[in-house]
Amino acid sequence: MADVAERAGVSVSTVSRTLRGLSSVSPQTRGRVEKAARELSFAISRSASSLVTGKTRRIAVLTPHLDSWFLGNTIAGVSGVLREAELDLLVYSVTDLAERGAFFDRLPARRNADALLVTCFDLTPEERARLDALGMPVVFVSQHVPGRPSVYIDDVDSAQRGMRHLLNLGHRRIAFLQSSDDTGFHWSSKERLTGYRKTLEEAGLPYDEELVLYPVARHRRGIREAVGHLLSLRTPPTAVFAESDEVAIEVMGVLRSSGVDVPGRMSVLGFDDHHLAEWLDLTTVAQPVEDIGRAAAELARSIIDDPEADPTRHVVFPTRVIPRGSTAPPTPPPAGAQEDPPHPRNP
Amino acid sequence: MADVAERAGVSVSTVSRTLRGLSSVSPQTRGRVEKAARELSFAISRSASSLVTGKTRRIAVLTPHLDSWFLGNTIAGVSGVLREAELDLLVYSVTDLAERGAFFDRLPARRNADALLVTCFDLTPEERARLDALGMPVVFVSQHVPGRPSVYIDDVDSAQRGMRHLLNLGHRRIAFLQSSDDTGFHWSSKERLTGYRKTLEEAGLPYDEELVLYPVARHRRGIREAVGHLLSLRTPPTAVFAESDEVAIEVMGVLRSSGVDVPGRMSVLGFDDHHLAEWLDLTTVAQPVEDIGRAAAELARSIIDDPEADPTRHVVFPTRVIPRGSTAPPTPPPAGAQEDPPHPRNP
DNA sequence: CGGCTGGATGACAGCGCTGCCAAAGACCAC
DNA sequence: GTGGTCTTTGGCAGCGCTGTCATCCAGCCG
Numbered sequence A, B: 001m002a003d004v005a006e007r008a009g010v011s012v013s014t015v016s017r018t019l020r021g022l023s024s025v026s027p028q029t030r031g032r033v034e035k036a037a038r039e040l041s042f043a044i045s046r047s048a049s050s051l052v053t054g055k056t057r058r059i060a061v062l063t064p065h066l067d068s069w070f071l072g073n074t075i076a077g078v079s080g081v082l083r084e085a086e087l088d089l090l091v092y093s094v095t096d097l098a099e100r101g102a103f104f105d106r107l108p109a110r111r112n113a114d115a116l117l118v119t120c121f122d123l124t125p126e127e128r129a130r131l132d133a134l135g136m137p138v139v140f141v142s143q144h145v146p147g148r149p150s151v152y153i154d155d156v157d158s159a160q161r162g163m164r165h166l167l168n169l170g171h172r173r174i175a176f177l178q179s180s181d182d183t184g185f186h187w188s189s190k191e192r193l194t195g196y197r198k199t200l201e202e203a204g205l206p207y208d209e210e211l212v213l214y215p216v217a218r219h220r221r222g223i224r225e226a227v228g229h230l231l232s233l234r235t236p237p238t239a240v241f242a243e244s245d246e247v248a249i250e251v252m253g254v255l256r257s258s259g260v261d262v263p264g265r266m267s268v269l270g271f272d273d274h275h276l277a278e279w280l281d282l283t284t285v286a287q288p289v290e291d292i293g294r295a296a297a298e299l300a301r302s303i304i305d306d307p308e309a310d311p312t313r314h315v316v317f318p319t320r321v322i323p324r325g326s327t328a329p330p331t332p333p334p335a336g337a338q339e340d341p342p343h344p345r346n347p
Numbered sequence C: 001c002g003g004c005t006g007g008a009t010g011a012c013a014g015c016g017c018t019g020c021c022a023a024a025g026a027c028c029a030c
Numbered sequence D: 001g002t003g004g005t006c007t008t009t010g011g012c013a014g015c016g017c018t019g020t021c022a023t024c025c026a027g028c029c030g
Helices: A002-008 A012-019 A027-039 A046-053 A069-084 A097-106 A125-133 A155-169 A189-202 A222-231 A245-257 A289-305 B002-008 B012-019 B027-039 B046-053 B069-084 B097-106 B125-133 B155-169 B189-202 B222-231 B245-257 B289-305
Strands: A058-063 A088-093 A115-119 A138-141 A150-153 A174-180 A212-217 A239-242 A267-272 A283-286 A314-317 A320-322 B058-063 B088-093 B115-119 B138-141 B150-153 B174-180 B212-217 B239-242 B267-272 B283-286 B314-317 B320-322
Touching (some): A046 B046, A058 A069, A058 A289, A069 B069, A069 B088, A088 B069, A115 A289, A138 A289, A150 A289, A155 A174, A155 A189, A155 A239, A155 A267, A155 A283, A155 A320, A174 A189, A174 A222, A174 A245, A245 A267, B012 B027, B058 B069, B058 B289, B069 B088, B069 B289, B097 B125, B138 B289, B150 B155, B150 B289, B155 B189, B155 B239, B155 B267, B155 B320, B174 B189, B174 B222, B174 B245, B222 B245, B245 B267, B289 B314
Parallel strands (some): A058 A088, A115 A138, A138 A150, A174 A239, A239 A267, B058 B115, B115 B138, B138 B150, B150 B314, B174 B212, B174 B239, B267 B283
Antiparallel strands (some): A283 A320
16 A cells, blocks of 8 residues: 555555545545556455454355255345445355354354354354354344344245145145254244144144155255155145255156156145246245345345444345146045135135 | 453463464463453454465355356355365355456455455456466366366366267267356356367267357246257257256256157256256266365365465366266157167266 | 573564544635 | 634554564473
């Protein structure tokens, strides 16, 4: 910076003021400084400036993984907003409990980021207290935490609307497939299961434990076994509601390779509106994933710009059921079919 | 740090030495310091230490997007290695030419990261020169740049092996579908196309421009139009080689929804071994994506640890054709069928 | 028993910026 | 001409660490 100052014939203070866009610099001086900076390819050292200001101009994202469609798109949304704000994006992914423990133990984000976006994570009270104690602003993504800034969808209601779509088609035995892993991450599962149960209750249908398969871990054989289990029941379900499109697509693949027609013998409903869902004709509950990322980044930005701002701001995004070819009325109609019309009345 | 020093009854120098793992600290002192640091949840300020050392302990990744299966998995691999090395991961995604220009203009990574991983990017000579001028070590990922550290697969050879699989099944008219975008990113397309051409040449087959569709942008209607184009040719191809599994899966979806049986009337071959490829029974050329990310991170790590190290190190990963249900001999056999056996001889 | 070695620790400058305050000058009112 | 205000600029301390050098003391040799 001293070099730039010398070249422009001003003091370092003036260079600093110019480069930060402060107003109290005359246009001529500004011009000379900018020219000198360009000629020397000068870039401010964030290390030095954050040492003084206490601001790092960096936002950290904490995720349980990076290789899912959901998180890829969420982070893409975050990244777009941060780029415009000239903030840097720091990514911490913790894929198992040991790493999770290590993260909250050492908390490497501390002092290295101005805010933390927590995605798909059910923080324990201790973890939350720890972040609070260190004064790290947190935005919860894809999760509703009362009293904390969060960006989310109404998972209960969304699952209910998905379920009603299946009920309206005439399905009465509907399985629910959760994807879970061994790290205690949230991933909206619980809420969607609640929506599933509530809808059954509303419709006066029994909750059958055999139809709810939760230990379907990502990247494992679990899906095939889960589908095998459903197909070997005394009365197999006529529809499967998968917690995410990725699971739903796998289920469709397994069903078709086992000779089970979709939607002829089994309807499949997903959740997300994955990029491939359209091409694979998968009915799904769509959520605006990239918008969620963008909103979370905006929230983080507003918090670090103005720490006094209301800390309880929430952004709730709507979801919608997109009917496609993977769901249809069950055939033959289940014994207990009621007066519901055989064709969808819920678009 | 002063607080920790006081609590442990030592000087800040000793705290610094302890926390950096330097050897010249007695075990008792080390224990006391670590205890004090834990009790105070102390984390070193990277800003301050990088101001002195010139090292940021951060690695930047430059990518054209974040929402593809390939990059999600690559970055997951990178992230794992960096976490173990206690390095932070900074992500810059530039999705169009304007952002790309802005990135190389301002070069925000400068002084904020110790090395840059460039993924799926064909840098222009000017861009490369600029990085060099600023002394930023670069590792090329998924791209072979002679004389620079790079991690990649042999795209030409891999495409050739994929093509030979189709030829051995008896296909003679094979389309090639590239995914492209408008930003001049590389994405291995050119090399795979070269492999396609070379294989045709070897087999004495003509190169038909009508069968090579490159303007198939991501997230666009392009795929449907491309498939429509192929199906409306005087002699449609009997097989499609897609540049990535994501494209291949979309192609399969479009074909099936158009009533074209896969592999009955059209074989589809992908590239990547996407997580869903197995479930959708897609034949593909598998590459070890996460390993590529890991190797790239290791390379970056070794470069920042030892800047004198050989700057031309390369890691080449093998690929393999995984035959699944989306490829089969063409029916009816093409007119010009040769003495090739009708069944695969290339597993 | 003095001097020397080596391991462990402390003191202190300074990395590159920013925030604060002072100063210089332009301008105006009286 | 004097005093006051406002705009623009410069000087300088200090953010929290690390690297270097100094210091201290135990242990050992001659």
